[in-house]
Amino acid sequence: MVTETTLKFVESLNGNLDNVSQFLVIGEKKYISSEINQRLFLLFSNEKININQELLEPLNEESCKYINQYVKTDSKIVEIAFGKIDSRKSRNLGIIRFDSATDIVSKNLNKDKDCCIIVLVDNADQAKSIAVSISRIYPLYTKKTGKEVKRTIFISYIVNDYTKVDYEEIQIVSNAVRFASRLGDSPAEEMSPAQVVKESEEVVSRLKKLNKEVNINVIKGENLQELGFGGIYGVGKGSKTPPALIILQYTKASNTKSIAWVGKGITFDTGGLCIKSRDGMCGMKQDMDGSASVLAAFEAAALLDLDINVYGVLCVAENSPGPFSYRPDDILTLYSGKTVEINNTDAEGRLVLSDGICYATRNLKADYVMDISTLTGAQSYATGIYHTGVLTPSETFEKEIINAGKVCGDLCFPLIYCPEFLGLEKQYYSPVADMKNSVKARNNAASSGAGHFIEEHIDKEWKENQCNKYGEGQFMWAHLDVAYPAVDSNGRATGCGVPLFIEIAKKLIEKPI
Helix, strand or coil, X not given: CEEEEEEEECCCCCCCCCCCCEEEEEEEHHHCCCCHHHHHHHHHCCCCCCCXXXXXXXXXXXXXXXXXXXXXXXXXXXXXXXXXXXXXXXXXXXXCCHHHHHHHHHHHCCCCCCEEEEEEECCHHHHHHHHHHHHHHCCCCCCCCCCEXXXXXXXXXXXXXXXXXXXXXXXXXXXXXXHHHHHHHCCCCXXXXXXXXXXXXXXXXXXXXXXXXXXXXXXXXXXXXHXXXXXXXXXXXXXXXXXXXXXXXXXXXXXXXXXXXXXXXXXXXXXXXXXXXXHHHCCXXXXXXXXXXXXHHHHHHHHCXXXXXXXXXXXXXXXXXCCCCCCCCCEEXXXXXXXXXXXXCCCCHHHHHHHHHHHHHHCCCCCEEEEEECCCCCHXXXXXXXXXXXXXXXXXXXXXXXXXXXXXXXCEEECCCCHHXXXXXXXXXXXXXXXXXXXXCCCCCHHHHHHHHHHCCCCHHHHHHHHHHHXXXXXXXXXXXXXXXXXXXXXXXXXXXHHHHHHHHHHHHHCCC
C-alpha cells in the first residue's frame, strides 16, 4: 500500500471530521488538564467532547508517554489518543521539544486513514516548530508500488496564552519544507541540473500567476565559462548535463532592504576524479539539498508577501568523472577573479558556492547574504547531527540566526570563526595559485575552514562597505553547513533551512540589523 498524505493546518475542525478515524492530542503534561474538554469543544464547534480525566492519570507518571481512549461525541464514537511531549529543554534546544512530538506522531498515528492532530502549546511560536516536525514525517517522494491510498491529516492548535496562530504561514512553510524534501529525495536521473532549472522556472511561473513580482535568470553551460564562473563550470563540465547558475528575484517595492540565499546544488556527487567509496557515494543525490531549500524558501517568501527583497542563487552542477572532468592540479579562476589549485575534486561544493557568493555580493549587492550547503562531513563533529553549523563574522547576526532556529525548529550552533588560524594563509596555501581548495589539516575545525574558503570570494567592495557600516571585520554574511541536519535517520531529505530562512527574514523585517 502506498499512502499519499496531505497535511492541512486548520483553525477550526468543524466540517473536516466526517472521515476522521483517529484524533491524537499532543502536548506537555501541564496542558493535558481538566480544561481540555472546554477547549476541545471550541475546536470541534458543534460536537460535545467528554474526556475521562481519570483515564489520563497514567500520563502523570514519568514512564507513560501515550494513552488512548474511545470517546462518544454527539454523533459518533471516536478514538482519541494522548501523547505527552517531553518538557525538558536545554538551552541549546529550542522553545518546545519538537523531537518528542515527532516520535509520538510517527509511532502512534494511523498510517493510511484520515486523522486529526491537536497540539497543545504554550504560545503561537511553539506551533511553528511542531508544524515543521510533523511535515518532515511525511515526505512526498516515493517510487513504491502497490495500491494507492490518499488521506488527509488535519492539524490544529490549542494555545495556552491564546495568542493567534498564523495558519496561513504555517501551511506555506510546511508545503515548502515538503517541496524541498521532494527535490532532495529525487535521484539524480530525475533531478539533474536541467531539471533543477525546470523546477525553478515552474516556481516563478506559479508565482507570476499570483501576480508576484518575481524574475529568473539562468546562466548555463559554456556561458558560465565565458562570464567567469570558473567554479561552477569547472565542477560541472564533466557531466553530460551542463551546470547552471540560477538567479531568482522577488521584489518588494515597499522595502529597499534585501537578503540573498545562496545554495549548493550538486545534483550528484561522485567525488569526481577523487572518487568516493561505494558506501560514501550512496545518498549523494542529496548534495543539492542547499539549493532545494533556497528554491522552496524563495517561493514561500513570495507567497507570504514578506516585506523584503529576496534573491535565491542556486549553484547547480553534477560532479562526475569523465574525460572532461576537472582534475587535481588544475587551476580554476573563480568569479571573484582569484585562482584555486585543485587538490581534491571532492571538495567541490565550496567552488560552486564561492561563485554564487561573489555574484550575490558583487552583482546583487544584498544587505544580508546567507549560503547553505551539505558541505563537510566534519560538520557533525562540530555541531552534531541535529544542529546546523553557523559561521559568520557578526556575533549579532549569529545570535539572530540561532534564536530564529530555536523558534522554527531548524536548530543552529556556532562554528569557530577564526580566519587567522583556519583561513587562507594557514590552511589553503598554494605555491602556484591564490589558494588550494581543500584544507591542509582535516583535524583542525575543517567545517570552519571550508566556510572561510567561501568567505575569501566575497566581493571586496561589498565587504568594505559593510565594514564601514557595522565596524571593522563585521559584515552580514553567514555560512550554514547542513551536512547532517539535511538528512534524517531514514535517509530522507528534511528541507532543513527553509523554516530558518523564513524566520530570519521576518526578524530582519521587524528589526533590521
